[in-house]
Amino acid sequence: MNLTSTDKGSVRIVTVEADRIDAAMAIQFKDEMRRETVSGPDRVILNLSQIEFIDSSGLGAIVAAMKQLGNSRRLELAGLTPAVEKVFRLTRMDTVFRLFDTLDDAVASLAD
Amino acid sequence: MQATPSGSGDTAHSFSVSFPATETAVHGAVGHVCHELAQARLSHDQLSSIRIVLTEAINNIVEHAYANAGSGMIELSVRRFTDRIEFRLSDTGHPLPGNRLPEPCPSGLTGPAASLPEGGFGWVLIRELTSAVEYQRDGDQNLLTLSFDLASAD
Numbered sequence: 001m002n003l004t005s006t007d008k009g010s011v012r013i014v015t016v017e018a019d020r021i022d023a024a025m026a027i028q029f030k031d032e033m034r035r036e037t038v039s040g041p042d043r044v045i046l047n048l049s050q051i052e053f054i055d056s057s058g059l060g061a062i063v064a065a066m067k068q069l070g071n072s073r074r075l076e077l078a079g080l081t082p083a084v085e086k087v088f089r090l091t092r093m094d095t096v097f098r099l100f101d102t103l104d105d106a107v108a109s110l111a112d
Numbered sequence: 113m114q115a116t117p118s119g120s121g122d123t124a125h126s127f128s129v130s131f132p133a134t135e136t137a138v139h140g141a142v143g144h145v146c147h148e149l150a151q152a153r154l155s156h157d158q159l160s161s162i163r164i165v166l167t168e169a170i171n172n173i174v175e176h177a178y179a180n181a182g183s184g185m186i187e188l189s190v191r192r193f194t195d196r197i198e199f200r201l202s203d204t205g206h207p208l209p210g211n212r213l214p215e216p217c218p219s220g221l222t223g224p225a226a227s228l229p230e231g232g233f234g235w236v237l238i239r240e241l242t243s244a245v246e247y248q249r250d251g252d253q254n255l256l257t258l259s260f261d262l263a264s265a266d
Contacts, residue, residue: 023171024135053160055167056237060230067226083160090240091233092221 001025003032005040008107012040015047021058029058033065042073045106049079054087066097074098078106113141128189133178133203135171142166145190152192158262161241162197165258168234169201177205177254196243199258211249 001018014036021029037044046062054062066075078100080088088094100106113131127148131141146163154162170186178184184205191198208214214235221228238245243261247254 020139022135022139022167023175024139053163053167055164055171056231056233057171059233063228063230067228067230071225082157083164086160087164087233087237091236093233096221096225096228 001028001032003029003036005036007041010041011043011045011107012037013045013047013103013107015049016051019050020053021051021061022053022055023057026057026061029061030064030068033061034068037065037069037073043076044069044073045076045078045100045103047078047103047106048084049081049103051079051084052081054084056087056091059087059091059093063093063096076100076106078103113137113144115144126189126191128187130185130187132182133170133174133184133186133205134182135174135180138167138170138174141186141188142170145188149190149192149197154262158260162199162260164237165241165260166199168237169199169256169258172234173201173203173205173254173256177203177207179206194262196262197260199260201254201256201258203254204252205254207249207254208247211247213245213247 001016004015004017006013014033016029018025046065069075076098079102080099088097088099100109113129115129116127129141129144131137142163145166146159149162150159166188173186174180184203187202189200216235216239238258241260242258244259246257
């Protein structure tokens, strides 16, 4: 798994270069997210468009990544594939995160 | 990982697999089962739900029944009926607390971000995507049976 970051104006886009975030990868994901977002823009968009599958550990790691940003910064999610969207919906975590169908939608949208 | 077709029986597409209870083995084992079931003309939506259910149930065995010790085997048998698929998972790890399934507990998603839960979602997903879950402790074995209804969309 690889995380790559790009800053576009006041937004940091972090792309997860992997096909899944599961129990075997959750800790690595959390650690790498911390490294990618230790400083930088308040608004971070996590690009999940390559992720075909997450399990509850992967979901938990994404929640942890959001908490790591602290209160004044926010983590938004873009490009959820159907299986990932299903996990967010069934756990009601789709009410906790701002979700965008595509990365372009996320970048185009203004911060709240 | 060992894969065995079942003997002649009442169903087509019945088979079992056994594999070590390690985090890294989960993906391959679940992938194998989903690949086999894909031959049985399940929809993408059904296959993705099955992948989620099996991954969560197996993760629980790896992390809790075997306490991440990395040793121990898991056996998964799959039986397909006309209206449902039954998955039976057996392992020789620790029993579920109280020898029974955990009570559903409402997850607190309101409140400050700092207090959001990072865990406990596994059983929510299992319950949402199965039509029945049964657990039995039999001697030194855990037996978990998950029923996946084929009639419903999710």
